[in-house]
Amino acid sequence: MATGVPKTKWSGNNSDPAQVNGLPEQPLDVSLSYEGKQAREEILATTPAATRVLWQSDKGENRLYYGDNLPILASFLNDDAVREKVRLVYIDPPFATKSVFQSRSQSDAYLDLLAGAHYIEFIRQRLIILRELLAPDGSIYVHLDENMAFHIKIIMDEVFGSANFRNWITRKKCNPKNYTRKTYGNVADYILFYTKSDNYVWNRSYEEWTPERADKEYEYVEEETGRRYKKVPVHAPGVRNGETGKPWRGMNPPPGKHWQFPPKTLDEMDARGEIYWSPNGNPRRKVYLDESSGVPVQDIWLEFRDAHNQNIKITGYPTEKNSELLARIIEASSNPGDLVLDCFSGSGTTLDVASQLGRRWIGIDNSPEAIGTTxxxxxxxxxxMGDFVTQRRNSPVQPMLPNLDVAPSTVMKDFSLLTTLPYSGDLDEALKQWGNSHSL
Ligand SMILES: C[S@@+](CC[C@H](N)C(=O)[O-])C[C@H]1O[C@@H](n2cnc3c(N)ncnc32)[C@H](O)[C@@H]1O
Structure with missing residues (x-):
């Protein structure tokens, strides 16, 4: 496997890598140019929305807004409880599919008709304000598909800085399809992960070892203890002049490398039996399976398909995301008590999972179907999911409140419902039924 040496660590025959082939020291910024691109200042001066409370719990710490997210986000610029306080933003906006999405009950949920430069500017306006709302150690995840992910990556580089790009996550969204089109099946979508700065909340996620994978990776078993281990080098790339560059047991580190630990520590490890000596006298470090936290999660996520079998639990809102996907993101990039914001909240997946994980939240959506579903x-x-099929067969009308076995943890009472739209009763039905199941 070829590994590049970072320019700053290169000790090749030219001491100033910037001068090689006349390459300039600093890369030039890249930006996307299109008609209708507003100045950042103009976007930040968006007139804030006036809001009206439709319902509020005692604490009302979490907020669900019904309305266009742009003026609502602009109103947070003057809200000390939100500006620079949001630890995590996750958004799953429309993907520019030029489609109308309907819920399982066949009601129109939302339109996804913006395309081209109009779409890009729509997302950019929101990203510019979202950046201001993020805490200095905050993170943002933007969920897209192959339609606009490349364009929005460039916009995110502009807004957040390319140095703050962390990952382009590929998610398997569904089971393989039997395509009749002359293309490979399309089962992936993408999540762009950026942070506001270098110093950000990060709780590394791990997958559990499967027995097969563990046996393959940790192929040796220590005779005395029965512990499974693998052998790794005791040296690492780069020349060092300190202790780790000195000989150990009469051996220098290989050329261009240094010992991973000072000779004294290597002696202690050897005394504990943690060094394996090959028949020709080469040391290797033993790394034990029982000391591993699991397999660190990489940037291809295969396990979070959206509704894909009859047993999975859903609301029936179109494009509803898998709750476990959100749990991974929320756990990795926020801590309990932190504020999580989703301004395209749809059926409320982010809000529900954030609440279950002890985070505070703000959700926004301009679709009455989305707010009703939430x-x-x-x-x-x-x-x-199977219950939807059964109900559809028995009754053409989807009941507002299906009879369910509900885990108590999913019942949420602590939030305010606010609107910025001239309210003409579109949520009354959902509110009434919600009110019937909980004394407001
Ligand atoms: C892809 S769906 C989000 C689905 C959500 N992640 C879930 O798990 O249910 C996108 C949502 O963005 C909402 N939306 C689109 N434009 C909006 C806007 N300008 N303001 C607020 N919400 C908007 C739509 O109503 C829709 O519910």
Whole structure:
């Protein structure tokens, strides 16, 4: 496997790598140019939305907004509880699919008709304000598909700085399809992960070892203890002049390398039996399976498909995301008590999972179907996908509150419901039913 040596660590025959082939020292910024691109200052001066409270719990710490997210986000610029306080933003905006999405009950949920430069500017306006709302150690995840991910990556580089790009995550979104088109099946979508700065909240995620994978990776068993281990080098790339560059047991580190530990520490490790000596006298370090936290999660996620079998629990909102996907993101990039924001909250997946993980949240959506679905989710939880099929067969009308076995943890009471739209009663039905199941 070829490994590049970072320019700063290169000790080749030219001491100034910037001068090689006349390459300039600093890369030039790249930006996307299109008609209708507003100045950043103009976007930050968006008139804030006036909000009206439709319902509030005693604490009302979490907030669900019904309205266009741009003026609502702009109003947070003047809100000390939100500006620079958001630890994590996750957004799953429309993907520019030029489609109308309907829920399982066949009601229109939302339009995804913006395309091209109009779409890019729509997302950019929101990203510019979101950056201001993020805490200095905050993170943002933007969920997209192959339609616009490349364009929005460039916009995110502009808004957050390319140095703050962390990952381009590929997620397997569904089971393989039987395509009749002359292309490979399309089962992936993408999540762009950026942070506001270098110093950000990060709780590394691990996958558990499967027995097969563990046996393959940790192929040796220590006779005396029965512990499974693998052998790794005791040296690392780069020349050092300190202790780790000195000989150990009469051996220098290989050319261009240094010992991973000072000779004294290597002696102690050897005394504990943690060094393996090959028949020709080469030391290797033993790394034990029982000391591993698991397999660090990489940037291809295969295990979080959206509703894909009859047993999975859902709300029935179109493009609803897998709750476990959100749990991974929320756990990795925030801590209990932190504020999580999703301004395209749809059926409320982010809000529900954030709440279950002890985070505070703000959700925004401008679709009455989305807000109604979120309220039902808070009142009654999720429903097995199979149950939707059964109900559809028995009754053409989807009941507002299906009869469910609900885990108490999914019932959520602590939030305010606010609107910025001239309210004409579109949420009354959902509110009434929600109110019926909980004394407001
Ligand atoms: C892909 S869906 C989000 C689905 C969500 N992640 C879930 O798990 O249910 C996108 C959502 O963005 C909402 N939306 C689109 N434009 C909006 C806007 N300008 N303001 C607020 N919400 C908007 C739509 O109503 C839709 O619910």
């Amino acid at each position: 309220l039902r989710r808070f009142a009654t939880g999720l429903e097995r």
